[in-house]
Amino acid sequence: MAQMTYMEAIRDGMRVEMKRDPGVYIAGEDVAQFGGCFGVTAGLYDEFGPERVMNTPISEAVIVGHAVGAAAAGLRPIAEIMFVDFMGCCMDELGNQAAKMKYMFGGKAKVPMVVRTPCGAGMGAAAQHSQSLESWFTHIPGIKTIMPSTPADAKGLMIAAIRDDNPVVYIEHKQLLGLAGEVPEGEYVVPLGKADIKREGADVTIVAWSWMLQKSLAAAEQLAKEGINAEILDPRTLVPLDKEAILKSVAKTGRLVIVHEEVKTSGYGGEIAAIVTEEGFDYLDAPIKRVTAPDTPIPFSPVLEQAYIPNEEKIIKAVKQLF
Amino acid sequence: MAENKEKLLEMYTTMVRIRTFEQKAIDLFAAGKFPGFVHSYLGEEAIAAGVCSNLRKDDYICSTHRGHGHLIAKGGNLQLMMAELFGKATGYCKGKGGSMHIADVDLGILGANGIVGAGMPIATGAAFACKYRKSDSVAIAFFGDGASDRATFHESLNLASIWKLPVVFICENNGWAISNAQTSHQNITDISDRATAYGIPGVSVDGNDVVAIAEAADAAIERARKGDGPTLVECKTWRHRGHFEGDPAIYKDPKDQEEWLADNKDAIARMEKKLVGLKYAGQDYLDKIKAEVREEVEAAVQFAEQSPDPEPAEVLTDVYTA
Structure with a gap:
């Protein structure tokens, strides 16, 4: 067991899987040297390099949309959307493409991708940077929606999300990023669907x-x-x-x-x-x-x-x- | 390329296969053989045939709602396609997709798509996967003039440009975004001009000249394979039919329609003239190709009609990968 924050635990989950599986990569706005808007990906650019931790333009549709294509072609993208409030800018890519591809194709496609995105109020960020929108995603069959509440779950669910062969929306709460707790080391997996x-x-x-x-x-x-x-x-x-x-x-x-x-x-x-x-x-x-x-x-x-x-x-x- | 007899005959055959399949699909739909939508590719055959003549099995394509032609040109199986139009259990998608969602991932076909402009980000991602794996495969995004107004066009071309991705954006400018003429939805003549905004090459070609299309696509695809990044290729053509079957297309000027369908404009008639002129084939040989394709399409219809419907319980499967 190690003591780490929720944010460090999310990062540790991504790191463990990036080390284990060369097909895992991160793409999003300001995720590289800057480390992401809240610092969740800090250090991963230095550790894994510019080919696996990639800044994108402010283009949510193609951040999620490209992940759909990359996943269908065999990679395991982790796409970061800076605030869950911005998911409206890529809802077609998530809800009509990622979620439905397997079903529409008669089961003959796999879309193993994670969309990481922070939610939540409490920092004076007002109406467009504070929402909790999990029901936007739970309403669409084909997507899995997960919301960790502790550092250990944050890590274990991240690893499970990356390994899952379906599109997963991983919603992390801004108020929890600094929460510290015990987190198992190494390949710690919390299965999806287990309360x-x-x-x-x-x-x-x-x-x-x-x-x-x-x-x-x-x-x-x-x-x-x-x-x-x-x-x-x-x-x-x-x-x-x-x-x-x-x-x-x-x-x-x-x-x-x-x-x-x-x-x-x-x-x-x-x-x-x-x-x-x-x-x-x-x-x-x-x-x-x-x-x-x-x-x-x-x-x-x-x-x-x-x-x-x-x-x-x-x-x-x-x-x-x-x- | 004009000297390559085999390639010219292959492209001709592909165009005939698409036209025959599409004409049959129109007739079957009109006869009430299957529900949903049919967006006919009639008149645009040269684009799919020309572009896909340069592709390998390990290259990807993302198609559109008007997608039958792309699927056929990339090697799609006519029987499985027709069975899917019929919603049968034997169809490409087990009857779960229909005309707008036919896919064959093993052939690199990442699906037709019911959302205008949605294929471009997906093709961009498939191209990213090719580059990430250091293979020289490429991805093609087919889309129309209407889709070139969508945000996905901008975001995809921009990202593909800065990441230097091996993707070729093929704009099928058929003159119509549903009922809107190109002049009414964008203030430019050549959609390829938009490439300038992304710092990538853009070319416009005669979308009814299969050789010109194949050559332009070949240059763009080779550029992509070498790691030099994306290209925008606009193919100017004409949608023979309405937006969907059942659309009487009253917004079209009958004179334009007549001009575009005449033998001096139609891609297949022009190709026949070229093949005969070059002495690559006599009319009897071309007629034989057409007869063989008709049989192939008839066999596909027979396969579809004789196939079973899906079991109702199938509605619940294939939502998630276990």
């Missing part, structure tokens, strides 16, 4: 991912002091989703709160709530609650932004409403 119980509890299940997982853990500590023992389930990957793990936890606790930073309407929490209603209704002793951002763009003012972001207080309040 993780980050805190065991018997009274209520809280499903949360990315930054909200950390906020839910903090909320759970508060709740414990008040006698409510929350189980915190981190799906880690939204597609594929480990719904058995969610149902099993709800069967144990009888209560479910879903926390995400996405806006409420059409957010992925609605999907999880629907699954539990369809397949685990009898387990429920109380209505399912969602703690989410409101249905608004993200404001700039720190006061407004804090009002926007789901927090421990809102999580605790939602949990208490179930008892």
Whole structure:
């Protein structure tokens, strides 16, 4: 085990795979000497050289689109899109090309590519640099969508994403980049589609991912002091989703709160709530609650932004409403 | 190239194969044999035939919604193509793609494409893979005059230029972006002028002269194979049909239509005249080629008609690679 930050863990995952597989390369805006907008690829240019860590122009469509062609031709690209908010500039390449190529071709294509992109509010970056948009991707069959919440998961899921033969959107949270933790060394793989119980509890299940997982853990500590023992389930990957793990936890606790930073309407929490209603209704002793951002763009003012972001207080309040 | 009898006859045969297949597809669609869209390549045969005559099996192409011609010219199997148009289990895509998504990855065909202008980034990426692996394979992006207005055109040519990628951008300027004449959607005459903006060579050729196309493509492909980067080749041609089958193309001037379809403009009629003039073939030999191709296409139709539909459960397979 090594102590490293979430950002270092993402980088370590990429490094491990680039050493192991010469077909893995990185392309994106400012990813080379500059090390990426948030520094995630720092040092990889020096280590792997200009043929494998490549700056692109500000051209999101061809960053993702070229990755589709390179992947179909046998490479394993890691394409970086500087903010998840910019995915609108390459949604055709992801949603109509990468996602559908295998199916449209009758199964006779493989598109092993990773699109890495940071999400999340909390840094005063306003409406076009702060969003959480995971449901844009989970809505499109053919894509896998993963959102690590800890340094160890960040590394293990990165390695799994690169090795996966499908297009994977790997969403890293800006507020987690500096989070430190224990990370296994070497080829540490966290399988896609396997949830993780980050805190065991018997009274209520809280499903949360990315930054909200950390906020839910903090909320759970508060709740414990008040006698409510929350189980915190981190799906880690939204597609594929480990719904058995969610149902099993709800069967144990009888209560479910879903926390995400996405806006409420059409957010992925609605999907999880629907699954539990369809397949685990009898387990429920109380209505399912969602703690989410409101249905608004993200404001700039720190006061407004804090009002926007789901927090421990809102999580605790939602949990208490179930008892 | 004009002296290369075999190559000229091969290109002629490819053009005849495309035209015969397309005419048959039009008739079958009109007869209600299969649903969806047919975007006919009639009139543009010389471009696919000329360009692909310079390609190897390990070269890549990215095609368009008007893609049957490219697939045939790159060596696509007519039976599997026709079965796909019919949506049959034996089709190239097991009936999951249809006309706009036929692909044969083993032949380097990375698909027709239902999105105008979407093939250019993919071809750019395939070319990147060729360069990354240090092979001398190349990628071709086919697209139309309408697609040359898309952001993907700009982003792809720019990236291919700065990364010096072995990709050739073949613009099939057929005069029409759906119902919009070229003059109404861009303020230039030669789309190849746009190459200047990317610091790459751009040439315009007669898109109904298969030899001129083959020569221009050959120069661009050789340049790409040597590592000198991309080229934009504009082939000026004419879409014989509407945008899709069923489009009556009322926006076309009948006089223009008549001129372009006349024997002195049509690519196949011109090639026949050339072959006979050079004494590379007599009319009887050319007629024999046509008859053989007709049989080949009829066999493809028979194969398609006799093939089974996919099992309904197939809807759920092939979404992800395990």
